[in-house]
Amino acid sequence: MEFKEFDSNKLMYVTNRPDLVFTEGDGMWLTDHNGKRYLDYLQGWAVNALGHAPQCIADALTEQGKKLINPSPAFFNAPSIELANLLTENSAFDRVFFANSGAEANEGAIKLARKWGKKNPATNGDARFEIITFKHSFHGRTIATMSASGKDGWDTMFAPQVPGFPKATLNDLASVEALITKHTVAVMLEPVQGEGGVIPATKEFMQGLRRLTKQANILLIVDEVQSGMGRTGELFGYQLSGIEPDIMTLGKGIGGGVPLAALLAREEIACFEAGEQGGTYNGNPLMTAVGVAVIKELLKPGFMDTVRERGAYLRQRSLEISEKYGFEGERGEGLLRALQLGRDIGPQIVEAARNMEPVGLLLNSPRPNLLRFMPSLNVTKEEIDQMFAMLEEVLAKVEK
Structure with a gap:
C-alpha cells in the first residue's frame, strides 16, 4: 500500500514525520x-516499558474492557485502588492521584506545591509559590509545565510564561541555594534529564538537595515521567540516591503504552480540597488495570536485576563503539542512556x-551531538548486539 x-x-501539523x-x-x-x-x-520515547503489544497489557485491556471502562472519577473503582496501593507500598509516598499524561501529573504537582505553600506560608506571612527548576529540563507542554521547563526557546514560544520558575543548574547546589527566597515553595527536577540529553543528577547532588530543601522547609519534587517505572535500574530514579522526596510524578512507563500518569505525595503534603484537582478520565479502571499489569511485571523476582544487567551491557557496548569511532563516551542510568x-x-x-x-x-x-537509547526494559542482549551491528553499518x- x-x-x-x-x-x-x-492530522494537524505539529512535527515532521517520515512517510x-x-x-x-x-x-x-x-x-x-x-x-x-x-x-x-x-x-514511544521510553513509554513501552514492556515493549510493543505485551500479552499482559492485551489481557488487562480485554478483561477490564468487558467489565467497566469509566464510572467517572466521582466514584471509586477497584483497579485504581489496587494500583495506588502497589505504588505506595513500593515507594516513599502515601497518596496517589492518577492522570492521563506526564504533563498533567506535573501540572498537578505544581498546583499541590503551591497549595501547600499557601497553607504553610513563610515565617513572615509572605506567600510561597516559586518552584526552582533547572536549565535544560523538560516537564511537559502545558503553559505552566513549559514555563517550568528549561528548554531553550520555550520562554518566548507562547509568551508570556507563567511566572514563578527560576532556573538553577543541575548538579550545582550553590546555584539552587542562590535562588531560594521567602517566596520559594519547592525545587523540582528530573533525576535524569532525558530530553536535555540524558544527564543524570549525581547522588551527591540529590542528597545535598534533600538536605538543603529540608533546612529551608521547602518541598522536593522529582519528575520521574521518563526515569520512573524501572527505567534507571531501580523502580524509581530517586532510589539511586537513597533519598525520600516529598512529591513524585510518573508517566510514560507506568502505562506501558496507554495514557496513564500519576502524582504521588507524602501524607502531610497531600492537601488538595474538594474540587481543586480532577479530570474526566483520571484513574479510570481501563487504564489503571493496565498500570497494575505493568507494575506486577516489574516487581517479579529478578526483573529489575535483568534491567540492571542489560543497562550495564548497553553501557559496555556504547563505550566500545565510542572508542572505535572516536566519540566522547556515554552517560545515563539503567536503560536510559546516551552515546555522546x-x-x-x-x-x-x-x-x-x-x-x-x-x-x-x-x-x-x-541533541545533534548524541543518540538516546530507550529500549524496552525486557530487551535481550541479542537485540542490543543487533542494534550496534546496524549502527556500525550506518x-x-x-x-x-
Whole structure:
C-alpha cells in the first residue's frame, strides 16, 4: 500500500514525520504499512516499558474492557485502588492521584506545591509559590509545565510564561541555594534529564538537595515521567540516591503504552480540597488495570536485576563503539542512556538508520551531538548486539 493512499493531511501539523505508517508491533519490533520491520530503540520515547503489544497489557485491556471502562472519577473503582496501593507500598509516598499524561501529573504537582505553600506560608506571612527548576529540563507542554521547563526557546514560544520558575543548574547546589527566597515553595527536577540529553543528577547532588530543601522547609519534587517505572535500574530514579522526596510524578512507563500518569505525595503534603484537582478520565479502571499489569511485571523476582544487567551491557557496548569511532563516551542510568558523538551527526544517523534495508533501525537524537537509547526494559542482549551491528553499518556511511 502506498503512503499517499493515507490521507494524513487531515492530522494537524505539529512535527515532521517520515512517510510511513506503523501498523503492528511486537516487543522491540515495529512493522510499517509495507511490511518493513524496524528494531525500535525509541519505544514511544521510553513509554513501552514492556515493549510493543505485551500479552499482559492485551489481557488487562480485554478483561477490564468487558467489565467497566469509566464510572467517572466521582466514584471509586477497584483497579485504581489496587494500583495506588502497589505504588505506595513500593515507594516513599502515601497518596496517589492518577492522570492521563506526564504533563498533567506535573501540572498537578505544581498546583499541590503551591497549595501547600499557601497553607504553610513563610515565617513572615509572605506567600510561597516559586518552584526552582533547572536549565535544560523538560516537564511537559502545558503553559505552566513549559514555563517550568528549561528548554531553550520555550520562554518566548507562547509568551508570556507563567511566572514563578527560576532556573538553577543541575548538579550545582550553590546555584539552587542562590535562588531560594521567602517566596520559594519547592525545587523540582528530573533525576535524569532525558530530553536535555540524558544527564543524570549525581547522588551527591540529590542528597545535598534533600538536605538543603529540608533546612529551608521547602518541598522536593522529582519528575520521574521518563526515569520512573524501572527505567534507571531501580523502580524509581530517586532510589539511586537513597533519598525520600516529598512529591513524585510518573508517566510514560507506568502505562506501558496507554495514557496513564500519576502524582504521588507524602501524607502531610497531600492537601488538595474538594474540587481543586480532577479530570474526566483520571484513574479510570481501563487504564489503571493496565498500570497494575505493568507494575506486577516489574516487581517479579529478578526483573529489575535483568534491567540492571542489560543497562550495564548497553553501557559496555556504547563505550566500545565510542572508542572505535572516536566519540566522547556515554552517560545515563539503567536503560536510559546516551552515546555522546562529539559532533553534530545525530540527525543524519537517525535518518540513515530508519532508511536501512531490508530492516530499519529507530533511534533518537534529542541533541545533534548524541543518540538516546530507550529500549524496552525486557530487551535481550541479542537485540542490543543487533542494534550496534546496524549502527556500525550506518556509521560507515555517515562518517564516509
